[in-house]
Amino acid sequence: MASEESSEVRVLGKWASPFSNRVDLALKLKGVSYKYCEEDLANKSQDLLKYNPVHKKVPVLIHNGNPLAESLVIVEYIDETWKNNPLLPQDPYERALAHFWAKTLDDKILPAIWNACWSDEKGREKAEEEALEALEILQEALKGKRFFGGESIGLVDIAANFIGYWVAILQEIAGLKLLTLEKFPKLYKWSQEFLNHPVIKEGLPPRDELFAFFKASAKK
Structure with missing residues (x-):
């Protein structure tokens, strides 16, 4: 598996969605580079249907080809994957x-x-x-x-x-x-x-x- 520094991170999102924005903020706070893909929810992309077949909603994080859906799940994954600037307390x-x-x-x-x-x-x-x-x-x-x-x-x-x-x-x-x-x-x-x-x-x-x-x- 690629190192964190060289890993591929993509986000399928909607610019006006606060749930999608949570993922953007978490990645930015961690200083993680990522590729953002804007979704038209009236005409969902093949990527969105492929990577979130259950809910077919944004946001979706794709890290080294592995997809994750649901904003809070994604933010916690980001926190556990990139250890700097922790978002959750240790206690x-x-x-x-x-x-x-x-x-x-x-x-x-x-x-x-x-x-x-x-x-x-x-x-x-x-x-x-x-x-x-x-x-x-x-x-x-x-x-x-x-x-x-x-x-x-x-x-x-x-x-x-x-x-x-x-x-x-x-x-x-x-x-x-x-x-x-x-x-x-x-x-x-x-x-x-x-x-x-x-x-x-x-x-x-x-x-x-x-x-x-x-x-x-x-x-x-």
Whole structure:
């Protein structure tokens, strides 16, 4: 097998997807060179169908010909393969907590916020209430730390990229005020720290293009 330095790394992704972006951020934080392949999800490539035949979704990481799907699985694989700039703590309990919060983000927090931003008028009040409850849960998980991973960005911060970047765009389009300095000061401060990290800033899609993409989606 090729060494890590000379290994071939490819990513099948979608530029506007926060899940795809997680993989980009993890690789960039590790300093790993990779080839990015943009997928048209309305006309899926043969590579995507071949390498993720179960879900047929992005992201997919292909490392030396071996494919992996599901963003959190991929980020953990990246962390275990390239040891520099660790994304998960060594302590077993802290490591388990990071897994818990990453899974909670995907299972509970992100769906609640997404629903609030895209719900119709009839269900909006309840959806917004659930989104605010979800953000409160996430803010408590910070416990006054700079990042969820402590002083450096870790798995949970990467998993929360949607909160740090996408939410501000979606709530503006939807006319909502979910993540604000007044409502969630600790979480808002985290989002600014996250966005101003040089590697993260470089690895996120352009805001104006993302805004236009979701604004067009909202009109459909």
